[in-house]
Structure formats: structure tokens, C-alpha cells
Amino acid sequence: MFINFWYPAMQSEELGAAPSHVRMLGMDFALFRDAAGRAHCLANTCVHRGGSLGHGKVKGDCIECPYHGWRFDQDGVCRRIPSIGRDGKIPARAKVDSYPVEEKYGLIFVFLGDLPEAERPPIREILEWDDDKWRATIVSWEFDANMERAVENSLDPSHNEFVHATHGFQGEREDYKVPDMEITREELGVYFRIVLYSPALDRGELKGMKDEESAMEAFSGHHGPNQLWNRLHLTAENWLHQYQFCTPIDENRTRFWHINMRNSWLDPKVDEGVNERNRVTSAEDQVILTKLRPVVPPAHTNEELLMPSDETVLLYRSFLSQWEACGWRIDVDAMKELQKTSAVTVPSPARREQKNWVLKTVPLIAPSPDQSQAAGGVAG
Numbered sequence: 001m002f003i004n005f006w007y008p009a010m011q012s013e014e015l016g017a018a019p020s021h022v023r024m025l026g027m028d029f030a031l032f033r034d035a036a037g038r039a040h041c042l043a044n045t046c047v048h049r050g051g052s053l054g055h056g057k058v059k060g061d062c063i064e065c066p067y068h069g070w071r072f073d074q075d076g077v078c079r080r081i082p083s084i085g086r087d088g089k090i091p092a093r094a095k096v097d098s099y100p101v102e103e104k105y106g107l108i109f110v111f112l113g114d115l116p117e118a119e120r121p122p123i124r125e126i127l128e129w130d131d132d133k134w135r136a137t138i139v140s141w142e143f144d145a146n147m148e149r150a151v152e153n154s155l156d157p158s159h160n161e162f163v164h165a166t167h168g169f170q171g172e173r174e175d176y177k178v179p180d181m182e183i184t185r186e187e188l189g190v191y192f193r194i195v196l197y198s199p200a201l202d203r204g205e206l207k208g209m210k211d212e213e214s215a216m217e218a219f220s221g222h223h224g225p226n227q228l229w230n231r232l233h234l235t236a237e238n239w240l241h242q243y244q245f246c247t248p249i250d251e252n253r254t255r256f257w258h259i260n261m262r263n264s265w266l267d268p269k270v271d272e273g274v275n276e277r278n279r280v281t282s283a284e285d286q287v288i289l290t291k292l293r294p295v296v297p298p299a300h301t302n303e304e305l306l307m308p309s310d311e312t313v314l315l316y317r318s319f320l321s322q323w324e325a326c327g328w329r330i331d332v333d334a335m336k337e338l339q340k341t342s343a344v345t346v347p348s349p350a351r352r353e354q355k356n357w358v359l360k361t362v363p364l365i366a367p368s369p370d371q372s373q374a375a376g377g378v379a380g
């Protein structure tokens with residue numbers, strides 16, 4: 001799990017007048033909307049005596065702790081301590097971390113890290129979002145699997161034949177060989193292009209296709225550690241472009257928001273069918289992913305036996321190594337140990353300017369000297 005990336009906390013429509021408690025990266029956060037409706041995210045633990053802010057109330061532009069009523073504003077600064085009365089002086093340490101928030105694509109994204117704005121790796125853009133020739137649907141799910149394992153699965157062209165009934169022949173063809181991949185590197189990830197052959201799908205009005213009936217051009221890529229995109233070109237004109245934004249709840253459980261863009265069958269009545277198809281495909285992956293051992297990808301590649309079709313998985317891991325070399329990977333064992341006695345949160349941008357914080361920050365894996373050199377220029 002990594003700090004310094006954008007993670008969706010929830011769907012916009014889920015955050016109303018009451019605050020919400022959300023668990024991300026194995027830690028707790030509070031989301032609320034101010035009087036103007038803008039969403040904010042704070043560290044969830046009240047610095048007084050550990051109340052859960054996300055279970056409190058919204059009062060004007062502040063969130064109020066349910067335990068003794070301390071109020072914190074959008075910057076995490078305490079504005080009211082009822083026990084000391086109206087004229088009491090609020091101590092400078094009465095503050096919690098506040099994280100940058102961006103609301104787009106129907107999601108509330110939170111930047112869980114301390115990088116200044118100009119250095120933050122951006123959210124993957126959905127190019128089709130504002131194009132009325134495309135229609136969007138969103139569906140989400142969560143299950144017990146490590147996020148990196150799940151991303152690797154999406155970057156693996158050889159599982160389709162066996163795991164997805166609509167993407168292959170389920171191992172029934174003795175002459176099967178994984179299709180050739182064309183791999184392309186981008187600044188924050190890698191993607192591949194393949195042509196998949198599968199039993200003809202029920203494509204409704206598209207019946208009448210001939211030779212290309214069972215061929216589908218597919219692209220799959222990642223962007224940062226937690227964002228995925230696919231392009232499925234069912235025919236030359238009928239395209240599905242899918243974006244998955246993932247958030248580790250903790251190391252072994254992950255939540256996914258799957259945004260499906262389609263340029264055909266634009267009737268809203270088709271939406272539920274599209275969502276159901278996306279759920280079925282994910283459920284096929286979940287059967288596999290929840291049973292993988294070790295739960296996290298092995299630390300050493302000699303504990304696996306990789307084939308050329310695993311190349312994109314290796315490239316994803318090399319990106320993760322670069323971000324680890326930036327000092328952004330959470331030391332999960334140290335975090336769990338610390339959480340036995342302390343409330344722990346992600347460092348927010350304000351920590352670069354201000355001292356004097358009550359909450360401890362999450363332990364990060366210190367890059368080795370070799371890694372620091374390799375990371376030159378990667379940060380941001």
C-alpha cells in the first residue's frame with residue numbers, strides 16, 4: 001500500500017448531510033460536506049481522547065466529535081472546545097490532518113499523502129466522460145484480496161482464456177496459446193494490446209458480423225498503483241472503455257469502483273444489463289483472487305515461476321519499486337504494531353509547513369541507498 005496517490009473514498013451520492021467514516025490503507029478517515037456542499041476529508045481520530053469524527057455530526061462548516069463536541073473545520077483546525085467555554089483558548093495542537101479532495105466521475109477522490117499540489121500524480125482522465133456519444137455506468141464491489149494482486153490480474157492476458165467465459169474457451173482448445181502482446185509504457189504505468197478470440201457473444205443488434213465475430217481487440221493498463229483501464233473493441237465501431245479506481249481498505253481487502261463507458265446501446269434501459277455483465281466478470285476474477293497465496297505478491301520472483309505473458313505484471317511491480325524508492329510504501333507490519341497503542345494517520349500536506357501534531361504518521365519503508373538512486377526523477 002502506498003501514500004501519495006489519489007484514492008476514491010466513496011461515491012458522491014453516498015455523502016449527504018451526515019459525515020462518514022471510511023477505512024483506507026488500513027487507517028481511518030472522516031468525510032463530510034461543509035455548508036456549501038464541498039466534500040472534505042480529515043484524519044478520523046479526534047486529538048482530544050480518540051473519538052471517531054466520522055461518527056459525529058456536521059455543524060456549519062465543521063465536523064463535531066461525538067464524544068465531547070470538539071469541532072474541526074475543513075483544514076482540520078479545532079474551532080471549538082465546549083469544556084473550556086466560549087472564551088477558552090484553543091491550543092495550537094488541537095488539529096487533525098486534512099487531505100486534498102477532488103470530486104469527479106461521481107466519486108470523491110482523496111489525496112492520501114503530503115506532496116504539494118504540483119507534484120501529485122494525477123487521477124486517470126476519463127476522456128469519454130463529457131462526450132454525449134458515450135454513456136457511463138458505475139458499479140462497485142469489494143472483496144478479500146490484496147489490491148496489487150487484483151491489479152496484476154487485470155494486467156495478465158493469460159487468465160482470460162481460463163477465468164472468463166466471454167473472453168476465451170475456458171481451456172478447451174488444445175491449440176491455445178496466449179495472444180501476442182504489444183506493450184507500451186506511459187509515465188505512470190504500462191498497458192498492452194491483444195486480440196482475444198472467444199465464442200460469439202450475444203451481441204443483439206450486432207448479429208450479422210462475419211469473420212471478426214469472435215475476435216475482440218483489447219487494451220489493459222494501469223495508472224499509478226491503484227487505477228486500471230481497459231478498452232474492449234467488440235467490433236470496429238462498438239467499444240467499451242472501462243476505468244477501475246481501487247482503494248485498499250487494508251492489505252487484504254480492496255474496494256473497486258468500475259466505470260463503464262460505452263458508445264453503443266445508449267438507451268438507459270441497457271444500463272443494468274451492462275452493470276450485471278461487469279459484476280459477473282468481476283465475480284469470475286474474485287473466485288481466483290480471494291484464494292491466492294501468499295495474499296500479497298511474493299517479495300522475490302524466485303518464489304514464482306513466471307512466463308513471458310507475465311511481463312506486464314513484472315513491469316507493474318517495477319513501477320511499484322520506483323514508488324517504494326520514493327519512500328511512499330507503507331510498512332504494514334510496523335503500522336499494525338504501532339496501531340496497538342497509537343492512532344496513526346497518513347501525513348497531510350500541512351505537515352510540510354507546520355509542526356506540533358498529536359497523531360503519529362504511518363511508518364513507511366525507508367528506501368535503500370540503491371533504490372533512492374533508481375528513483376531519481378520519479379517523485380511527482
Ligand code: FES
Pocket residue numbers: 046047048049050051065066067068069070
Ligand atoms: S474525543 Fe473528541 S471531543 Fe473528546
Ligand SMILES: [Fe+2]
Pocket residue numbers: 153154159160163164281285
Ligand atoms: Fe479478469
